Amino acid sequence: MKQVLIAEGLVSSLSASPRLIGARCQRCDALSFPLLSGCARCGSEDLQAIELPARGRLWTWTSQEFLPKSPPYTGGESKETFKSWYVGYVDLDGLHVEGRLVGFEERTPEIGEEVELTLIPFGIDGNGDEVMIYGFQPVGLVEEN
Amino acid sequence: MADVAIIGVGLHPFGRFPGRSAIQMGAMAARLALKDAGIEWRDVQFAFGGSYEVDNPDAVVNELGLTGIPFTDVYNGCATAASALSLAARTIRSEEFDIGIAIGMDKHLPGAFAADPVEYSLPSWYGETGLFLTTKFFGMKIQRYMYDYGISRETLAKTTAKALRNGVLNPNALRREAIPEEVILGSRMLNDPLTQLMFCSPDEGAAAVIMCRADIAHRYTDTPIFLLSSEVRTRRFGSFEVHSPSFGGERAPAPTVDASKVAFERAGVQPSDVDVVQLQDTDAGAEIMHMAENGFCEDGEQEKMIAEGATEIGGRLPINTDGGLLANGEPIGASGLRQIHELVLQLRGTAGERQVPGSPRVGYAQLYGAPGTAGVTIISK
Numbered sequence: 001m002k003q004v005l006i007a008e009g010l011v012s013s014l015s016a017s018p019r020l021i022g023a024r025c026q027r028c029d030a031l032s033f034p035l036l037s038g039c040a041r042c043g044s045e046d047l048q049a050i051e052l053p054a055r056g057r058l059w060t061w062t063s064q065e066f067l068p069k070s071p072p073y074t075g076g077e078s079k080e081t082f083k084s085w086y087v088g089y090v091d092l093d094g095l096h097v098e099g100r101l102v103g104f105e106e107r108t109p110e111i112g113e114e115v116e117l118t119l120i121p122f123g124i125d126g127n128g129d130e131v132m133i134y135g136f137q138p139v140g141l142v143e144e145n
Numbered sequence: 146m147a148d149v150a151i152i153g154v155g156l157h158p159f160g161r162f163p164g165r166s167a168i169q170m171g172a173m174a175a176r177l178a179l180k181d182a183g184i185e186w187r188d189v190q191f192a193f194g195g196s197y198e199v200d201n202p203d204a205v206v207n208e209l210g211l212t213g214i215p216f217t218d219v220y221n222g223c224a225t226a227a228s229a230l231s232l233a234a235r236t237i238r239s240e241e242f243d244i245g246i247a248i249g250m251d252k253h254l255p256g257a258f259a260a261d262p263v264e265y266s267l268p269s270w271y272g273e274t275g276l277f278l279t280t281k282f283f284g285m286k287i288q289r290y291m292y293d294y295g296i297s298r299e300t301l302a303k304t305t306a307k308a309l310r311n312g313v314l315n316p317n318a319l320r321r322e323a324i325p326e327e328v329i330l331g332s333r334m335l336n337d338p339l340t341q342l343m344f345c346s347p348d349e350g351a352a353a354v355i356m357c358r359a360d361i362a363h364r365y366t367d368t369p370i371f372l373l374s375s376e377v378r379t380r381r382f383g384s385f386e387v388h389s390p391s392f393g394g395e396r397a398p399a400p401t402v403d404a405s406k407v408a409f410e411r412a413g414v415q416p417s418d419v420d421v422v423q424l425q426d427t428d429a430g431a432e433i434m435h436m437a438e439n440g441f442c443e444d445g446e447q448e449k450m451i452a453e454g455a456t457e458i459g460g461r462l463p464i465n466t467d468g469g470l471l472a473n474g475e476p477i478g479a480s481g482l483r484q485i486h487e488l489v490l491q492l493r494g495t496a497g498e499r500q501v502p503g504s505p506r507v508g509y510a511q512l513y514g515a516p517g518t519a520g521v522t523i524i525s526k
Contacts, residue, residue, distance in 0.1 A: 007270040022391070030382070033391040034268055041382040041394065060292075062284030063337040064275065072262055072272025087281055095393045096385070098276060108337070111292045122274065133274045
């Protein structure tokens with residue numbers, strides 16, 4: 001099945017080692033994600049797209065244990081089929097990025113642990129393609145499996 | 146510059162009222178405030194109205210009287226009522242008018258709020274992937290705070306139980322049933338560590354506050370309450386806020402910290418002068434963190450303070466004496482004016498069963514909401 005990203009410009013590639021696309025302000029050096037029209041710190045429009053680090057430490061987390069309202073949510077589950085997930089913020093070089101957490105079936109996430117970017121199947125779109133979103137998983141999860 | 150006095154407050158109960166519109170509730174709250182002040186609608190020279198669901202809160206004049214006054218509608222997330230109040234106070238302070246009203250009203254459907262992330266300057270994927278939710282932000286903020294400062298899950302339950310006990314004493318509250326801490330901890334987990342009972346519910350209600358120049362307040366009341374300051378601030382770069390795909394750099398203080406500092410400065414009082422407090426308790430964790438953000442304790446002191454009952458009605462720092470958002474729910478446009486209503490009753494000494502002992506003199510109210518907006522109001526007798 002063909003894979004597509006949920007949005008263009010979000011992630012560098014659908015490869016095994018994806019990177020999130022953020023921005024570095026050319027005036028004040030602040031990092032931001034995602035790419036907006038101006039820097040969140042100083043407002044400069046002179047932003048350079050950069051690939052954010054793949055690994056970082058978990059800064060905080062919670063569980064999402066109820067089905068989000070649709071719209072805007074497009075996950076496609078029903079109340080009956082919904083399975084709760086974890087979500088958190090990961091410190092990537094000082095920029096704290098929010099995303100889903102996967103690979104925590106056996107235990108809860110821990111603040112401070114090292115996680116890395118991964119792509120997660122999200123559903124099938126109108127063209128029959130598999131939609132991918134980004135998330136973070138414990139480092140070493142792939143090797144162990 | 147004129148000083149500002151509150152001479153009338155009115156509140157339509159918070160809850161669910163099938164068949165009654167938000168505008169009708171707003172009109173009822175306004176009439177109660179007018180009666181409390183001993184004036185009529187034609188005496189009111191200007192108005193600010195706040196609502197999330199109602200496009201034109203100013204349509205309340207259809208039911209109160211078409212007197213031609215300037216009536217400005219405001220919306221500022223959960224800080225809507227603080228914005229209406231702050232603008233009304235500034236209008237009097239600037240001596241443009243002598244007497245005016247702030248009215249807030251709302252009528253929400255049950256369940257979490259839903260909106261379009263694009264209208265929050267967020268990408269569509271943020272909503273599509275299930276990240277555009279306020280409740281999980283509160284879960285993540287208190288999760289980190291508990292890790293940093295040793296706050297326990299039991300303290301979250303104690304805070305909720307206190308709010309619900311206070312709600313029992315408040316005939317205008319949505320939830321009026323005391324619930325044991327173990328039941329609160331054992332209710333359905335929504336966003337770890339926050340269970341369903343630890344969150345407030347969007348609901349319905351209205352509130353109104355009438356203000357005038359302090360030097361004419363004696364014409365209307367023997368117990369004027371003075372509005373010392375009312376300030377609104379938004380987030381700075383680096384603060385951890387609701388609806389943020391990322392936040393960067395050095396951690397900056399929350400907007401509540403900024404609003405609180407300037408409000409204390411302008412009021413000329415200190416946190417230790419405050420006798421009764423209203424904090425934004427969207428969830429139990431928010432109340433605990435807001436205690437420190439507003440300068441009432443150091444980070445981490447809450448664990449001991451709450452165990453000792455410091456935030457109870459009879460404690461040394463009574464917080465959310467009417468049950469706060471946890472017991473009253475949150476009709477966004479009215480929530481902050483409900484806080485002022487309660488503080489005014491407390492300072493007048495007319496809060497009945499939930500009256501704070503010792504004749505409280507200074508009251509403090511704080512609001513916080515999406516996308517990172519805070520409002521603080523300080524009043525005194």
